[in-house]
Amino acid sequence: MLGSRTPSGPEILPPRYARPRLLDEALALRHGGAQIIAGGTDFYPARVGRPLYDRDVPCVLDLTALAELRGIQDEAGCHRIGALTSWTEIAEAPLPAQFYCLQAVAREVGGRQIQNRGTIGGNLCNASPAADGVPALLALGAEIELLSRAGKRVLPLSEFIRGPRQIALRADEIASAVVIPKPKGAAHSSFVKLGARKYLVISIVMAAGYLDVVGSRIAEARIAVGACSPVAQRLPALEAALKGEVAISSLSRLVKPEHLAPLKPIDDVRASAEYREEAALTVVRRLLEELSA
Amino acid sequence: MKRPPTSQPTTSSGATAREDGVFNRRHFLVGTATSAVLPLSFGTTGVREAVTDAALPTQVPSSSVALLVNGRTHRLILDNRTTLLDALREHLALTGTKKGCDHGQCGACTVHLDGEPILSCLTLVASVEGRAVTTIEGLAQADGALHPVQQAFIDHDAFQCGYCTPGQIMSAVACVEGDRAGSDAEIREYMSGNLCRCAAYPNIVAAIRAAKTEVRS
Numbered sequence: 001m002l003g004s005r006t007p008s009g010p011e012i013l014p015p016r017y018a019r020p021r022l023l024d025e026a027l028a029l030r031h032g033g034a035q036i037i038a039g040g041t042d043f044y045p046a047r048v049g050r051p052l053y054d055r056d057v058p059c060v061l062d063l064t065a066l067a068e069l070r071g072i073q074d075e076a077g078c079h080r081i082g083a084l085t086s087w088t089e090i091a092e093a094p095l096p097a098q099f100y101c102l103q104a105v106a107r108e109v110g111g112r113q114i115q116n117r118g119t120i121g122g123n124l125c126n127a128s129p130a131a132d133g134v135p136a137l138l139a140l141g142a143e144i145e146l147l148s149r150a151g152k153r154v155l156p157l158s159e160f161i162r163g164p165r166q167i168a169l170r171a172d173e174i175a176s177a178v179v180i181p182k183p184k185g186a187a188h189s190s191f192v193k194l195g196a197r198k199y200l201v202i203s204i205v206m207a208a209g210y211l212d213v214v215g216s217r218i219a220e221a222r223i224a225v226g227a228c229s230p231v232a233q234r235l236p237a238l239e240a241a242l243k244g245e246v247a248i249s250s251l252s253r254l255v256k257p258e259h260l261a262p263l264k265p266i267d268d269v270r271a272s273a274e275y276r277e278e279a280a281l282t283v284v285r286r287l288l289e290e291l292s293a
Numbered sequence: 294m295k296r297p298p299t300s301q302p303t304t305s306s307g308a309t310a311r312e313d314g315v316f317n318r319r320h321f322l323v324g325t326a327t328s329a330v331l332p333l334s335f336g337t338t339g340v341r342e343a344v345t346d347a348a349l350p351t352q353v354p355s356s357s358v359a360l361l362v363n364g365r366t367h368r369l370i371l372d373n374r375t376t377l378l379d380a381l382r383e384h385l386a387l388t389g390t391k392k393g394c395d396h397g398q399c400g401a402c403t404v405h406l407d408g409e410p411i412l413s414c415l416t417l418v419a420s421v422e423g424r425a426v427t428t429i430e431g432l433a434q435a436d437g438a439l440h441p442v443q444q445a446f447i448d449h450d451a452f453q454c455g456y457c458t459p460g461q462i463m464s465a466v467a468c469v470e471g472d473r474a475g476s477d478a479e480i481r482e483y484m485s486g487n488l489c490r491c492a493a494y495p496n497i498v499a500a501i502r503a504a505k506t507e508v509r510s
Contacts, residue, residue, distance in 0.1 A: 016354045017373040017419050040415050044376075045396040052374045060373065062420050088409070111486015112464065113403055113412045199485030200398075 015053055019062040026066055027149050031172045034061035038084060039117040041110065042126045069121075069176055080145075081178045083121025088112070090120065098182075101136040101189035101208040108132060108193055111200050121175045127161050127231075130203050134161065134232040136191055137178060138224035139208040145177040146170070154179065161231050185214035190290040192283050196270065203227045204271045205279045207287045213247040223287070227270075228263040228280050235259050238284070251288040257281060356419045362387065363431030369418075377421055378402045378413035381428060389429035389459050393488075400487030403460035404428050410467045410486075429459035432466065442466045445504035446497070453491035461487045465501045474505040 018034070020026045030036070035057040037043050044052075053060055063069065069084040072093050079099075081090070091106035109118055109132050123133035124144060137157050144160045146153045146169060153173070160168050169175060189210040195201030205227055212220040221242035226232035238259035242251060265276035360367045362385060369384055378395075381387040381404070393401030395414050402414040405427040432440040442465045445451070452458040461484070468474050468483040480501050481494075489497065 015373070017356055017417070019420060019422075037417070040417065040420070041397055041412075044415050045398075048396055062417065064420055107482070110397075111400060112467070112483055113400060113410045113486045114397065116406075116409045116411050117415065199482060200488075 015057045015059050017060050017062065019065045021065045021067070023066055023068055023147070026061060026063060026174060027147060027172075029059055029061045030174055031149050032058060033171065034059040036061050036063060036125075036174065038063045038122040038125075039086065039119045041114050041118040042122065042128075046126075063174065069174075077182055079180045079182070081120055081180070083145075083175045083177055084119050085121075087115035087118050087120070091115065096187070098140070098187040098189055098210070099180075101139055101191040101210065102133070104191040105132045105136045105208070108191075108199070120178055124157070124161065124178070125167055125169060125175055127163070127165050127167050129164050129230055129232070130206075130227045131232075132191075132193065132203060132206055132226065135206055135224035135226040136189075136208040137180075138232055138234055139189060139210040139222045140180045141210070141222060143179045144175055145179060146173045147176040148173040152176075158231075158234070164230050183212040184219055185212055187212045188291070190287055192287045192290065194279055194283050202270060205276055205283045207280070207283045209287045209291050211242070211247060211291055216246055216248070218242050218245050218247050223284065225260070225263055225280055225284065228260075228265040228276050230264070233262040235262060235284070237261070242288075248292065251292045252285040255281065255285050255288060260284070358419055358422050360385075360418065360421070360426065361424065362426045363428060364425075371418055373417075373419060375418050376414055377404070377416040377418045377426065380418040381413060381426075387428050387430050391456055391459055393457065393460070398488070399457070399460075400464065401457050401460040403463040403487065405463060405467060408467065408470070410464050412486075427463075429462060432462070440466060441507040442469060442501070442504040445500040445507065449496045449500035449503060450493075451496040451500040452489075452493050457487060457489045457491075461489065461497055465497070465504065468501060469505050469508050474501050477502070 015035070018029055020029065035054050037060055063084055066084060069082040071082050071085060072095070073080045087106040087109045091103050095103060106115060109115055109123070120133060123131050124137070142157045143154050144157055146155065148170065149172065155168060162168055187210060189208065191206065191208045193206040194204045196204065203226060205225065207223065207225045210222045211218050221239045223235045223238050224232050225235065238255060241254045241259070245251065245254065260280055263280055265273040265280065267273050271279070354373050355370050356373055357368065357370050360369055360380065362381065367385055369380065371380060371384065378390060378392055381390050382392065390404055390413055391401040392414065393399035397412050397415045400412070402412055403410050404413045406421060407424050432443055442462055446458065446462060464484055464487050468480060473483045474480050477498050480498050484497065
């Protein structure tokens with residue numbers, strides 16, 4: 001562990017800590033190999049019984065003083081949510097109906113204390129298969145912006161999260177914002193979470209859906225399910241079935257078991273694969289009932 | 294583990310542990326707990342596994358932190374890994390904030406940061422420099438008069454063992470003062486981050502409902 005002495009080796013000291021206010025300073029530290037911490041709500045629990053900081057990092061880079069990475073901007077063609085925006089800020093922001101799924105997520109991630117500290121960027125970079133933010137942001141068609149001293153990269157969220165705890169963030173990059181395109185027509189969205197209790201619970205299955213309605217018909221639909229595969233998955237066959245439908249009809253009737261083919265649920269402490277498979281179908285049907293209303 | 298030698302139990306904030314001349318159990322425990330932080334606060338408190346067979350390194354990277362707690366500024370030199378919870382309990386002897394699960398699941402360590410409830414066990418103390426921390430010790434007035442939420446918890450028997458109570462009260466104060474106690478359902482949602490092993494939940498909700506009326510009047 002850090003801060004201890006190995007039998008034959010030298011002392012290994014914990015790294016220094018930096019909480020810069022300027023983005024350039026943060027990018028320089030990251031270029032030098034700094035390990036990132038933001039809200040910290042996943043940082044400690046992932047390290048119980050282990051060294052608090054990774055080996056061989058020269059510096060721990062706390063991003064929480066970077067004001068320019070916080071807040072929600074309404075821009076031409078998109079909304080930009082700074083990576084350090086907290087769940088409380090998202091839940092309480094005056095956002096259009098398009099964002100209902102994300103605001104519902106914001107109220108169900110942990111308790112109030114977690115929502116006050118946990119950040120949207122951290123939720124994505126932590127890349128838990130049970131991260132509530134991921135299906136909602138997949139449904140919203142989100143892209144993630146990555147900054148380094150070399151410049152900016154933008155990746156679709158589906159390319160950024162590669163597996164459980166695996167992301168396409170380079171060692172010199174900082175995730176700076178989540179970018180969400182504006183709809184063509186009137187969009188709304190919804191989020192349904194199944195847990196073992198109402199609040200403060202890790203999802204067994206969760207689903208998010210987004211409908212962009214032009215005239216009375218669905219011009220674009222995106223449906224994503226989480227906690228049923230290594231990374232939350234969209235359901236393209238269901239999305240295709242929804243496209244062109246009259247938006248106010250009972251959409252749940254369109255859901256077929258084969259639409260859930262992209263899911264690969266596993267057994268874990270929260271549920272069996274079999275239960276998840278059945279629950280996912282029910283959760284997606286409930287989601288579409290909410291979206292029809 | 295070897296600790297730096299100290300001559301006399303005292304708290305790191307400089308206050309004597311025996312102001313009233315009585316050396317009781319709590320003072321003794323507080324004294325011995327904090328003696329390890331002298332002379333330069335090289336405690337083990339940021340470390341998540343026990344250091345057993347070696348002295349602490351002499352050059353542990355540390356941060357000088359000006360910590361504003363309950364209206365008083367404390368300057369501490371702390372190991373970079375120290376959490377706000379450990380800083381409060383082990384270095385400032387503010388043991389009202391409780392360590393329950395120590396990884397963000399129970400809410401016992403809830404304090405306010407600039408008026409908003411957060412979990413002190415998940416917060417690096419170095420990250421709260423310059424911001425106002427309020428703990429359970431900071432709620433009562435100087436004359437000892439309890440905060441209306443504290444009084445309501447007593448009046449409504451909103452605890453059994455009491456271990457989760459400081460955290461419950463800190464969340465409850467934010468719930469009431471943030472005007473988030475509009476209905477029992479809203480109270481329950483706001484308070485969902487605080488677990489009570491004794492299941493005093495109905496009385497906690499009743500206390501918050503009553504405190505809301507009290508705070509408004």
